[in-house]
Amino acid sequence: MTDTLAQPAAVADAKAAPDTMAWDSGLRRLMMIYLPLGCFVLILLFPFYWMAITSFKPNAELMNFKEHNPFWISSPTLAHIKHLLFDTAYPRWLWTTMLVAIGSTTLSLLASTLAAYAIERLRFRGSPYVGLGIYLAYLVPPSILFIPLATVVVQFGLFDSPLALILVYPTFLVPFCTWLLIGYFKSIPYELEECALVDGATRLQILRRITLPLAVPGLISAGIFSFTLSWNEFIYALAFIQSGANKTVPVAILTELVTGDVYQWGALMAGSLLGSLPVAIFYSLFVDYYVSSLTGAVKE
Amino acid sequence: MSVTTLSSPALAQPQPSWLVRLFDYKPFLIVMCLAPAIGLLAVFLTYPLGLGIWLAFTDTTIGRKGVFVGLENFQYLLTDPLWWNAVFYSIVYTGIATFGKFALGFWLALLLNNHFPFKSLLRAIVLLPWIVPTVLSALAFWWIYDPQFSIISYLLVDVLHWRSSNIDFLGSPWPARFSLIAANIWRGIPFVAISLLAGLQTISPSLYEAAMLDGASAWQRFRYITFPMMMPILAIVMTFSIIFTFTDFQLVYAITRGGPVNSTHLLATLAFQRGIAGGELGEGAAIAVSMIPFLVFATLFSYFGLARRKWQQGEAND
Numbered sequence: 054m055t056d057t058l059a060q061p062a063a064v065a066d067a068k069a070a071p072d073t074m075a076w077d078s079g080l081r082r083l084m085m086i087y088l089p090l091g092c093f094v095l096i097l098l099f100p101f102y103w104m105a106i107t108s109f110k111p112n113a114e115l116m117n118f119k120e121h122n123p124f125w126i127s128s129p130t131l132a133h134i135k136h137l138l139f140d141t142a143y144p145r146w147l148w149t150t151m152l153v154a155i156g157s158t159t160l161s162l163l164a165s166t167l168a169a170y171a172i173e174r175l176r177f178r179g180s181p182y183v184g185l186g187i188y189l190a191y192l193v194p195p196s197i198l199f200i201p202l203a204t205v206v207v208q209f210g211l212f213d214s215p216l217a218l219i220l221v222y223p224t225f226l227v228p229f230c231t232w233l234l235i236g237y238f239k240s241i242p243y244e245l246e247e248c249a250l251v252d253g254a255t256r257l258q259i260l261r262r263i264t265l266p267l268a269v270p271g272l273i274s275a276g277i278f279s280f281t282l283s284w285n286e287f288i289y290a291l292a293f294i295q296s297g298a299n300k301t302v303p304v305a306i307l308t309e310l311v312t313g314d315v316y317q318w319g320a321l322m323a324g325s326l327l328g329s330l331p332v333a334i335f336y337s338l339f340v341d342y343y344v345s346s347l348t349g350a351v352k353e
Numbered sequence: 354m355s356v357t358t359l360s361s362p363a364l365a366q367p368q369p370s371w372l373v374r375l376f377d378y379k380p381f382l383i384v385m386c387l388a389p390a391i392g393l394l395a396v397f398l399t400y401p402l403g404l405g406i407w408l409a410f411t412d413t414t415i416g417r418k419g420v421f422v423g424l425e426n427f428q429y430l431l432t433d434p435l436w437w438n439a440v441f442y443s444i445v446y447t448g449i450a451t452f453g454k455f456a457l458g459f460w461l462a463l464l465l466n467n468h469f470p471f472k473s474l475l476r477a478i479v480l481l482p483w484i485v486p487t488v489l490s491a492l493a494f495w496w497i498y499d500p501q502f503s504i505i506s507y508l509l510v511d512v513l514h515w516r517s518s519n520i521d522f523l524g525s526p527w528p529a530r531f532s533l534i535a536a537n538i539w540r541g542i543p544f545v546a547i548s549l550l551a552g553l554q555t556i557s558p559s560l561y562e563a564a565m566l567d568g569a570s571a572w573q574r575f576r577y578i579t580f581p582m583m584m585p586i587l588a589i590v591m592t593f594s595i596i597f598t599f600t601d602f603q604l605v606y607a608i609t610r611g612g613p614v615n616s617t618h619l620l621a622t623l624a625f626q627r628g629i630a631g632g633e634l635g636e637g638a639a640i641a642v643s644m645i646p647f648l649v650f651a652t653l654f655s656y657f658g659l660a661r662r663k664w665q666q667g668e669a670n671d
Contacts, residue, residue, distance in 0.1 A: 086464055086467050086469065087469070089460070089464055090461075090464050090465075090469075090475070093457075093461050093464070093479070093542075094475065094478060094479070096539070097478070097479060097481065097482055097539070097542065097543065098478065098481070100482070100490055100493040100494060100497065100539070101481065101485070101490075101493070103493055103496070103497060103504060104489075104490075104492075104493040104496075107496065115502070116501075116502060118502065118507050118511065119511075123502075123504060123507055160393075161393075163389065164389035164390040164393055165390055167385075167386040167387070167389060167390065168386060168387055168389070168390035168391070170386055171382070171383050171386035171387050172387075175379060175382060175383050175386065177379075177380075177383050183387065183391075187390065187394070189652075190394050190398055190399075192596060192648070192652055193398060193402060194596060194597060194600035194644075194648070195600075195602075196600035196601075196602050196620075196621035196624065196641065196644065197402070197405060197600065197641045197642070197644055197645065197648075198398065198401050198402060198405065198641075199625070199629070199641075200405060200408065200624065200628040200629065200634055200637045200638045200641055201401035201402070201404040201405035201408055201638060202397065202401045203628075203629060203634075204404065204408070204413075204634065205396075205397070205400065205401050205404065220393070220397060221397050223393045223394075223397070224393065224394060224397045224398045227390050227393060227394060228394070231390060255373060255376065255377045256376070256377055256379070256382050257376050257377070257382075281484060284486065285485075285486040285487060285488075287486070287487065287488050287602070287603045287606075288602050288603065288621075288625070291606075291625075291629075292625070292629050302486070302489075303486045303487075303488035303489060303603075304488075306488070306489065306492065307488055307492070307606075307607055318496050318499075318502075321492055321496070322492070322493065322496060324489075325489035325490070325492045325493060328486060328489050329485040329486060329489050329490075332484055332485060332486065333481065333484065333485060336477075336480075336481075336484045337477070340473075340476075340477040340480075343480065343484070344476065344477075344480070344547060344551075
């Protein structure tokens with residue numbers, strides 16, 4: 054009993070001597086690490102705070118900083134969100150965006166899994182060059198492609214159709230996913246496949262039963278990344294979709310909700326908040342996969 | 354594991370059908386596996402890229418097939434002050450924004466590389482600006498830059514009393530240009546920071562220990578260990594960043610649409626304005642094609658970064 058009591062006291066005694074130094078380094082740590090970190094977090098998060106607080110502010114408070122503290126809401130309201138959901142086609146836009154994101158993600162995952170498997174595992178003459186070609190495709194930015202792509206989309210009769218977006222988004226998703234998955238396939242020991250081959254499994258069985266189950270983390274990373282990228286895509290959706298009902302959320306907010314000279318800031322911010330929430334939630338569920346895919350793709 | 358037990362009865366079975374054998378024939382399987390990806394990329398990437406270059410040499414408009422006009426579009430662009438303006442701003446935008454992103458992003462990465470509580474939570478929060486749709490956060494910036502109800506103006510005028518009038522962020526050319534650059538830096542920091550953090554974590558602590566034993570100061574450790582070890586990853590991340598900043602479209606289109614008086618047009622927004630909104634597909638394509646030389650330059654930069662990385666890995670192989 055006395056022993057257990059005495060021990061912490063002794064530890065505290067031993068600690069007392071370098072305490073002044075600890076305080077000094079603690080202050081230093083505060084100034085050198087926590088203070089700048091705090092500033093970074095504050096600045097990085099402030100636009101979201103501002104977005105959120107604006108969406109729940111009544112118009113009177115929005116336009117009057119003298120009587121109301123702009124950093125807080127005195128009487129929160131759901132009017133902007135109600136306006137958005139019931140007076141505009143917002144639910145429809147959300148639905149279209151979701152459809153496009155899921156469609157293009159599925160398509161690119163399928164294409165890039167097969168391609169990555171062929172490049173990394175089937176190994177044929179020139180497979181590194183095919184890999185390099187796909188990597189180079191990632192370096193072609195949409196800003197160069199959207200004008201000719203618009204004419205291609207018109208040629209295919211897909212103009213103003215969400216299907217155009219589902220088919221076009223893989224141009225930037227497939228290169229990314231393929232590279233990510235090549236990295237994952239590389240990390241799976243080839244011996245496992247050899248064993249299966251010796252045991253008489255066909256290549257497709259190997260892919261389905263051995264390689265894919267082991268590459269599930271990679272598939273999840275690629276999937277959520279593709280989902281976010283296609284949710285956020287803007288320039289193609291702006292150029293290929295004309296009618297209000299078929300627009301995706303980012304385009305619709307900018308082109309349908311920005312009307313006239315007086316901007317409906319409350320509704321605009323509510324729209325931005327609601328449009329960001331699905332990706333933010335998705336992101337918070339899979340943070341680790343995001344970070345690993347981001348860093349993995351960079352390191353490859 | 355169950356495959357091993359299944360294999361012996363399988364031997365007794367008759368040969369699998371021709372379809373199964375076809376799919377086990379390697380060349381056929383390779384073609385089948387590559388077909389979807391290569392097909393998609395060929396139809397929606399390579400073909401449009403070639404088509405875009407062809408369009409740049411024609412006078413195509415929306416609804417009318419154009420004829421070959423040689424270098425006319427480019428000759429016109431060279432005499433067009435708006436195009437020169439867009440080139441100028443694209444370079445300024447890319448230069449300053451990249452510098453800002455990397456300076457601040459590197460700093461943030463170094464900060465995040467320390468040990469402190471809630472580190473992974475903080476790392477997750479930091480990435481948010483990069484995850485959220487750019488246009489939507491751009492709208493928030495538009496509201497923050499509002500001439501009358503800007504929160505920054507409110508802070509400077511009513512809270513801190515540093516200024517007597519509101520800042521007109523987007524009303525005149527240079528403030529508008531720098532406001533856009535600030536928004537771009539804000540959006541770019543997380544990507545740079547998290548990528549560089551991944552690089553920082555691969556540097557072996559023993560290098561720092563050795564340097565400390567030799568009496569290197571904190572700055573020397575950064576200058577002679579951290580920085581050289583980070584060069585390869587910096588080069589790659591910077592290439593991506595330069596390419597996607599130079600061809601940026603969303604931020605400018607959402608916040609200023611190229612205004613005031615066309616002073617904030619980037620090449621991409623100018624191409625959109627002429628090509629899609631104005632209907633002059635040929636001219637828009639020419640503007641888009643004029644970005645390619647800059648992008649090739651950036652890609653070569655990446656290539657040499659990669660070459661250097663190989664050299665370094667060979668040396669540091671332990």
